[in-house]
Amino acid sequence: MRKEMQTLLDDIELDIQELKYLMQTITAEPDSKLRIVAKRSIQQMRARLDELQKVIEPVEIKAPEVTEPVSPKHEPEAAPISSSASPILAERIKPATDLRHAISLNDSFRFAREIFGGNTARMNEVIRQLGDAPSLDKALELFSSLVNPDEENEAVVDFVELLKKYFS
Numbered sequence: 001m002r003k004e005m006q007t008l009l010d011d012i013e014l015d016i017q018e019l020k021y022l023m024q025t026i027t028a029e030p031d032s033k034l035r036i037v038a039k040r041s042i043q044q045m046r047a048r049l050d051e052l053q054k055v056i057e058p059v060e061i062k063a064p065e066v067t068e069p070v071s072p073k074h075e076p077e078a079a080p081i082s083s084s085a086s087p088i089l090a091e092r093i094k095p096a097t098d099l100r101h102a103i104s105l106n107d108s109f110r111f112a113r114e115i116f117g118g119n120t121a122r123m124n125e126v127i128r129q130l131g132d133a134p135s136l137d138k139a140l141e142l143f144s145s146l147v148n149p150d151e152e153n154e155a156v157v158d159f160v161e162l163l164k165k166y167f168s
Contacts, residue, residue, distance in 0.1 A: 008052045010100065015045040017109045018120045025118075099131030100124065102166050107158065114155035115147060136167035 022038040103111065108123075116123040126146050133139035140163065143149065149156040 005055055012048050099127050139163050
């Protein structure tokens with residue numbers, strides 16, 4: 001169930017990126033025919049959100065039962081925070097499990113726009129293939145052959161740095 005939820009969340013995140021790009025284009029070009037694509041993207045995102053809601057619906061969180069009324073004058077003291085009960089955030093964060101998760105939302109949008117000409121589907125496919133590469137050298141070779149990047153472009157430089165960090 002967790003993997004299914006993560007897949008849905010990843011897809012929703014990509015839908016949002018695409019929708020942001022479409023909305024920027026529509027704002028710049030009000031008569032753009034991309035409105036139809038934006039509407040379709042919104043419908044697709046709604047369907048995924050509905051599916052995600054169905055996945056989490058069986059899990060109900062019950063409110064704790066209150067046996068004694070709490071007087072506003074005598075509020076209970078807050079329990080001390082135990083360092084062993086809740087690990088610090090840095091300890092809970094796990095490294096990215098695949099290359100797509102290593103890319104921030106803003107970078108993903110920028111890479112789609114500047115490296116892949118706004119084609120998020122193509123970007124996602126290239127990222128999937130790069131993530132499956134056995135080494136950094138193979139990934140860089142594959143990136144060069146699939147994208148033919150402009151190595152002077154700052155987004156390309158940042159993307160290559162991200163690959164280096166991912167494979168290190």
